[in-house]
Amino acid sequence: MSTPAPAAPGGSAATGTPADGTAAAGAPSAVEQRLAELGLTLPEVAAPVAAYVPAVISGNHVYTSGQLPFINGRLEATGKVSSGTEGASDEATVSPETAKRYAAVCAVNALAAVKSVIGDLDRITRIVKVVGFVSSDPSFTGQPGVINGASELLGRVLGDAGQHARSAVGVAVLPLDSPVEVELIAEFA
């Protein structure tokens, strides 16, 4: 996952130029305009500090690293997703509804990672595959509904090109106690 590459604290995508300078300058892409209509902007993608990077191009595909729902460089909530309402747990839990919103943030961050290597999100011809990992209380079985947050975001901003194959699984725990992590493969031209 991309712990060493969160958005810079307080950073925004106002300039449209990611930290590694590979993006084209000028007008925002149609994809970014649709993001803006949803009230969303792409975060900056900070330079990596380890032997892995936010995204890699191979042929006409981009593979992203697993994305956590960083907003301005931090996780707004941590813990496992649980549908329980008993409130008796001594562990922090996150509701499915909240986790679904964070899954959408993961998808936005994944698009930022894609942009950092191809420069213009309008070059995306297809989101090929999404894998969504949900940090799950062992009794929580609604992973698909959580990861729909990512899938619906991709459909809204990419249209038919956002229709992807997907796996959603419930894992024991995620980095930094994040409730959700999303990776994707995008095809581009």
Add this chain to the structure above:
Amino acid sequence: MSTPAPAAPGGSAATGTPADGTAAAGAPSAVEQRLAELGLTLPEVAAPVAAYVPAVISGNHVYTSGQLPFINGRLEATGKVSSGTEGASDEATVSPETAKRYAAVCAVNALAAVKSVIGDLDRITRIVKVVGFVSSDPSFTGQPGVINGASELLGRVLGDAGQHARSAVGVAVLPLDSPVEVELIAEFA
């Protein structure tokens, strides 16, 4: 995973025509004949209801969504896989032997997803990769034996083309409390 895209209840592949109409009509493929010899038929692949789809073509690869062991649109068993026989658990568990059979069902459903986009399973030149997720009691370490159910099925019906790379992991919980979920990448010509 493909929760919104189970086989239609009571559906069968008698016509060889999946729900989205992309399959070639006519005689069953050699792959489907081998499935029939094993007493198996491909389920129908229902139209997706969310922003993701059962399978996506990119270049000469098909990426499937994570497949659950739906049989006629429902899961025959739910719960985590455990090798324990003490029977003292208050949670539903599934034996490794049963889970292995369900892993084979996942593989059949993955082939149905592949057929829904390429029309004819005889076009498969190689199963490139399989990932098998086993919903596991934390003490259960026999994931490879469970996922062998999928691997052996693919080998039986595809021969050398069914020889794949594979990962098998034990996760905390799966969608709908399924005991197993399998995704794959197929190369086709």
Add this chain to the structure above:
Amino acid sequence: MSTPAPAAPGGSAATGTPADGTAAAGAPSAVEQRLAELGLTLPEVAAPVAAYVPAVISGNHVYTSGQLPFINGRLEATGKVSSGTEGASDEATVSPETAKRYAAVCAVNALAAVKSVIGDLDRITRIVKVVGFVSSDPSFTGQPGVINGASELLGRVLGDAGQHARSAVGVAVLPLDSPVEVELIAEFA
């Protein structure tokens, strides 16, 4: 994962010839020389005994099976990774530092799997993607630090070609109670 394909007990890569005979003979590759400088040798890759294989070529990519940290055919430690020091657990646990070393072993074994199908590791043009699964105590959130063991090894021996996209997740349990499992996709020429 590659349980049926561990290195042969006591085996070494002194001859540079993996078990399946596909490797080129002669001088070690530059990659293997860098491994040797780190005190590492590639293990042999035993013939598979199931319907899956250690690695598959598709186009100009190699997909490896999930690799466990086998050393001379066995796991030196088993259990879940935990940062706790209270020592009150009745389950075997593995420290993050130890698990990081094992993640590096997984990466070496993945390179051996790649070599078994392309013959010469100097043909690798890019490690495209790494997925690291860490068998995690539910309170352990340092999966990235563990998988850095694999990422740093790949960077050391492959240089820029070792810079990959990556996901790291914490799973409930892994095959044979391994603390870590790593799979990768490599691009080659």
